[in-house]
Amino acid sequence: MSAANDPRGEDAVTAAVLVIGDEILSGRTKDKNIGFIADYLTALGIDLMEVRVVPDIEDRIVAALNALRADYTYVFTTGGIGPTHDDITADAVAKAFAVPIGVDPRAVAMMRERYSDADLTPARLRMARIPAGAELIANPVSKAPGFRIGNVHVMAGVPSIMQAMMDSLAPTLKTGRRMLSETIEAGVGEGAIAEAFAAIAAANPDTILGSYPFHDGTRFSTRLVVRARDPERLAAVAAEVTAMVAALPSKP
Amino acid sequence: MSAANDPRGEDAVTAAVLVIGDEILSGRTKDKNIGFIADYLTALGIDLMEVRVVPDIEDRIVAALNALRADYTYVFTTGGIGPTHDDITADAVAKAFAVPIGVDPRAVAMMRERYSDADLTPARLRMARIPAGAELIANPVSKAPGFRIGNVHVMAGVPSIMQAMMDSLAPTLKTGRRMLSETIEAGVGEGAIAEAFAAIAAANPDTILGSYPFHDGTRFSTRLVVRARDPERLAAVAAEVTAMVAALPSKP
Known part of the structure; x- marks a missing residue:
C-alpha cells in the first residue's frame, strides 16, 4: 500500500492474517481467530491491513503466503498444522520459502513433554515437521509447536492454542505506535x-x-x-x- | 484453481467473499457475515473458495475485486455502501469495471419508500450512486439497494441488511450440485x-x-x-x- 494518502503513516508496522481451512469456507466452523488477532495487533500498535481465507489446497496457500509476506511487515497464519492428511500448512510454507522440511528434533523434544514414545506415532510426528531455518513458537496448551520463518508466523487453528501461541510470539514483534x-x-x-x-x-x-x-x-x-x-x-x-x-x- | 486434483469437480460453481472495512481489521467490529454467507452458499451448492478482508482504501478494494472476479464464478462484497465519506465501495467497483457511476433513478425510487424528499439529503443520495450497467439488489430492511455488476454482488455490511440482500439475489444465482x-x-x-x-x-x-x-x-x-x-x-x-x-x- 502506498502510505502517501494514508494517515497510518509510513513507519507503521503492518500485518496480514491468512486463515487456512476448508471448514471455514464451508461454514462448518465459524472463525474466531480473525477478531482475536485483530484486537491483539491493535493493542500492540500493529495495523492489520488484510485477511485472506483459503482452502486446504497447496497452490492456494503458497500463492496467498507469497503475496502477503511481500506486502506487509508480518503475516500470521492459522490452521492446518495438525497431524492429519489435510494439514498441509507446514509443507506449503516450506514451498513458499523454497526450503526443505523435515522432522525437527527441537519440536520432538517439546512434544515429549506430552507424549510417550509409544504415542509419538508417525501421524503425531507430522506435527514436528518444520521448514529449515524456522524458529519454533511454544505451545503451552498441547505442546506441538508453531513456527516463524522470515516474517511469517504459523499457528494452530484451534482458538485456545492459537491464543497461547500469540502470547508466546508477541515479545518478538516490532510494535508500532498504538492507534x-x-x-x-x-x-x-x-x-x-x-x-x-x-x-x-x-x-x-x-x-x-x-x-x-x-x-x-x-x-x-x-x-x-x-x-x-x-x-x-x-x-x-x-x-x-x-x-x-x-x-x-x-x-x- | 486447477480442478484436476480437486474433488469439487470442474463444473463446480465457485465464489469469493470480499469484506470491506477498517472496522473489521481493527477488531472494533467482529465479522458475522463470512460465516453466514459460507453457510448460505454451501446450502445452494456453491463452493466458497476464498475470502479477503481489505480496508477502506480504494486501490486495495479495486485490486482485490479484480483478482477475485477473474478467479471465481461469483464475488460477494459486504460493507462500504452507506452514506458516509468512508463508504467508497460503489466507486471502487465502478473503477474496477471501468464504468461511470452516478445517482441511479431506480435506486432513488426505492429509497423514496422510506425517505421523504426533505430526508433525501445529498449524503443519503450517495447511497443511490450505482455503477452504469448494474442491476439493483432489493433491500427490504432499509431500502437503499445493493447491486450486481458482472459477477460481482455488492451488499451492505450490517448483517440484517446483508442477509435480506442475499435472499433478494439468491434466485438469480446459478447453483451447483449441493455438497x-x-x-x-x-x-x-x-x-x-x-x-x-x-x-x-x-x-x-x-x-x-x-x-x-x-x-x-x-x-x-x-x-x-x-x-x-x-x-x-x-x-x-x-x-x-x-x-x-x-x-x-x-x-x-
Whole structure:
C-alpha cells in the first residue's frame, strides 16, 4: 500500500492474517481467530491491513503466503498444522520459502513433554515437521509447536492454542505506535450525520474517521469512531464530533 | 484453481467473499457475515473458495475485486455502501469495471419508500450512486439497494441488511450440485486417528475428508467430516470412518 494518502503513516508496522481451512469456507466452523488477532495487533500498535481465507489446497496457500509476506511487515497464519492428511500448512510454507522440511528434533523434544514414545506415532510426528531455518513458537496448551520463518508466523487453528501461541510470539514483534480510538454514538442513522462528519474528516486528514451503522433491534443508530496515534489530536477531533452530534436536530 | 486434483469437480460453481472495512481489521467490529454467507452458499451448492478482508482504501478494494472476479464464478462484497465519506465501495467497483457511476433513478425510487424528499439529503443520495450497467439488489430492511455488476454482488455490511440482500439475489444465482456432509465425532485427539483417516482419504479421492480438532473444555476431541456430492458415496465413506472410530482402542 502506498502510505502517501494514508494517515497510518509510513513507519507503521503492518500485518496480514491468512486463515487456512476448508471448514471455514464451508461454514462448518465459524472463525474466531480473525477478531482475536485483530484486537491483539491493535493493542500492540500493529495495523492489520488484510485477511485472506483459503482452502486446504497447496497452490492456494503458497500463492496467498507469497503475496502477503511481500506486502506487509508480518503475516500470521492459522490452521492446518495438525497431524492429519489435510494439514498441509507446514509443507506449503516450506514451498513458499523454497526450503526443505523435515522432522525437527527441537519440536520432538517439546512434544515429549506430552507424549510417550509409544504415542509419538508417525501421524503425531507430522506435527514436528518444520521448514529449515524456522524458529519454533511454544505451545503451552498441547505442546506441538508453531513456527516463524522470515516474517511469517504459523499457528494452530484451534482458538485456545492459537491464543497461547500469540502470547508466546508477541515479545518478538516490532510494535508500532498504538492507534488510539474514541467512539461517539450518534443516536441517529448514518444519513443524518454523513455530511457534517465528512467535513470533519476532510479537515483532519491526520486522523481516521469511521462510521459504523448498527441496528439495536428497534432502530438504526451509528457509532462514529475517531482513530489517531496522537492522543491530543484524538481528543481534539473527538470533541469536534461530539459537538456535531450535540448540534443535531432533536430526534423524533 | 486447477480442478484436476480437486474433488469439487470442474463444473463446480465457485465464489469469493470480499469484506470491506477498517472496522473489521481493527477488531472494533467482529465479522458475522463470512460465516453466514459460507453457510448460505454451501446450502445452494456453491463452493466458497476464498475470502479477503481489505480496508477502506480504494486501490486495495479495486485490486482485490479484480483478482477475485477473474478467479471465481461469483464475488460477494459486504460493507462500504452507506452514506458516509468512508463508504467508497460503489466507486471502487465502478473503477474496477471501468464504468461511470452516478445517482441511479431506480435506486432513488426505492429509497423514496422510506425517505421523504426533505430526508433525501445529498449524503443519503450517495447511497443511490450505482455503477452504469448494474442491476439493483432489493433491500427490504432499509431500502437503499445493493447491486450486481458482472459477477460481482455488492451488499451492505450490517448483517440484517446483508442477509435480506442475499435472499433478494439468491434466485438469480446459478447453483451447483449441493455438497453433502456427514460428521463423525472421534472422541479422541487427531493424532490417534490420523493414519487410518488418511488411508480412507487416499482410497476415496472423490470425497473430501476433513479433520477438525476441538477442545470441549476438558479434553481434545476431533470431528471427522466426510463431504461428497453423491449421497451414496457419502454414505459409503462415512460408514468406513464410523467403523474406523469404532475399532479404536478403548479410551482412557
